[in-house]
Amino acid sequence: MHAAVVTSFDTPPRYAEYPAPVAAEENENEMVVDVLAAGLHHLVRARANGTHYSSTETFPFVPGVDGVVRDQHGTLRYVALDDTVLGTFADQTVIDPRRSVVLPDDIDPVRIAAAMNPAMSSWVALRRRIAFQKGQRVLVLGATGSAGRMAVQIAKQFGASSVIAAGRNTSRLAALHELGADETVTFDLAHRAADVDVVLDYVWGEPSAQAMAAMISARRDRGAPLDWIQIGSIAGQTMPLQSALLRASQLQICGSGIGSVSPRGFLAELPEIAAAVHAGTIDVQARALPLAQISETWSAETDDRIVYVP
Ligand SMILES: NC(=O)c1ccc[n+]([C@@H]2O[C@H](COP(=O)([O-])OP(=O)(O)OC[C@H]3O[C@@H](n4cnc5c(N)ncnc54)[C@H](OP(=O)(O)O)[C@@H]3O)[C@@H](O)[C@H]2O)c1
Known part of the structure; x- marks a missing residue:
């Protein structure tokens, strides 16, 4: 062969x-x-x-x-x-x-093969890594890639009351309104998303470090939980994390991927993801x-x- x-x-x-x-x-x-x-x-x-x-x-x-x-x-x-x-x-x-x-x-094999990996990144993160609830507000950091675009749609389908899409490319960001984004911001304006409940982070590195500092400084209620889910590292494997951000807020950082979610956990979500892509x-x-x-x-x-x- x-x-x-x-x-x-x-x-x-x-x-x-x-x-x-x-x-x-x-x-x-x-x-x-x-x-x-x-x-x-x-x-x-x-x-x-x-x-x-x-x-x-x-x-x-x-x-x-x-x-x-x-x-x-x-x-x-x-x-x-x-x-x-x-x-x-x-x-x-x-x-x-x-x-x-x-x-x-x-089914269309090409469509399913293209979509399952990027789609499961946010689907599994919201289902398996936090207790996501309808009505919560979500920021997608790095929303213009395949996984980020799907994260916007999936967060909305899971009942997010608002989804803010952040990225660096303004024309690609603008296209996300059609997919359900309530607001779009460039990374340097992430403080506008200060009051979200959940961050789905595909970028890490410098853009995430700046967004995290700006958001926590601007947060109206620092006692409100902020679940920051690390999913991708397209802008850097490491990021400088100011210790004060963890003390000054209810910021909780976790990751979602192979290892932090068990194979059984991923598998359990696959039929519904495939059905959503097919539909x-x-x-x-x-x-x-x-x-x-x-x-x-x-x-x-x-x-x-x-x-x-x-
Ligand atoms: N943990 C998981 O379960 C899981 C599953 C799937 C994917 N991922 C990870 O998620 C990330 C995104 O995957 P994807 O499939 O969406 O990739 P993709 O379709 O290639 O999109 C990547 C996006 O990242 C943006 N980007 C690239 N370099 C950047 C930089 N230096 N700073 C800021 N933005 C940058 C680009 O946006 P613009 O060019 O539009 O600015 C691009 O659209 C990858 O790191 C991937 O490994 C994780």
């Missing part, structure tokens, strides 16, 4: 021949499946270039952490793979069916590309989530 193959952290994957998988005999938790579509998410790139905390130096390996597959019975499934050297950027892969959800026959209640920007073009398109900058189709 063919697959995208990573042989070092310094070079993009190459489309090449790769041994076809064989499921272990008498193991009902291993199933060889055909891959229909797999998304090029930040996690995929970061594992392949060695910058993700879950990267391992085991070469060669096939990247791809999730995707839409067809099993031997013709059933469509969305699958999230555990750490493996055979990911979803291949004609075939091996899945544990317990880590998959069965999809209806009429069209989450807007998805996706671009399908042949897997054979992986080397040329691996670093492409596009607003659409790239989805490789073997």
Whole structure:
């Protein structure tokens, strides 16, 4: 079969021949499946270039952490793979069916493969990391990317009374009103979101440090809880945190991702997320590309989530 193959952290994957998988005999938790579509998410790139905390130096390996597959019975499934050297950027892969959800026959594999990873970032954070309640106010820091755009929509669908979208690109921010944002602000004006209850933070680094300081200084009720959920670090892996901010307010910082949410916790949310994407209640920007073009398109900058189709 063919697959995208990573042989070092310094070079993009190459489309090449790769041994076809064989499921272990008498193991009902291993199933060889055909891959229909797999998304090029930040996690995929970061594992392949060695910058993700879950990267391992085991070469060669096939990247791809999730995707839409067809099993031997013709059933469509969305699958999230555990750490493996055979990911979803291949004609075939091996899945544990317990880590998959069965999809209806009429789904669009590209749409599902594009949306599940960015959508689950805010969905799982709001469902599994805090006790989010209807009527709470939410700030999405870094709202113009795939995950941030979906966070705006998901927070609204979960009953947020208002959602403020923060980013650096004003034209992309303006487009978020159509998706449900009540207000949009550039990072330097984050103090306007001072009184929110929840922050979904995709940026970290300097923009988050400045926003946090400005918001807490401007907060009308410093005794009101402020749940700050760290989800992405697109602007920096670390950020300077003024100690006084933690003493002067009810700021509580937690993270949401692999590890802070158990595999079982992620899996439990997948059917509802897939149903919401399929029903069209989450807007998805996706671009399908042949897997054979992986080397040329691996670093492409596009607003659409790239989805490789073997
Ligand atoms: N923990 C989880 O469960 C989870 C799940 C999915 C994703 N994530 C993480 O969430 C983050 C966003 O993912 P995504 O899929 O939405 O990525 P994406 O679609 O590529 O969007 C990233 C956005 O970040 C903005 N950006 C880039 N560099 C920036 C900088 N230096 N300062 C401020 N903004 C910057 C860009 O906005 P503009 O160009 O419009 O300014 C871009 O639209 C990533 O770090 C990803 O790893 C986490």
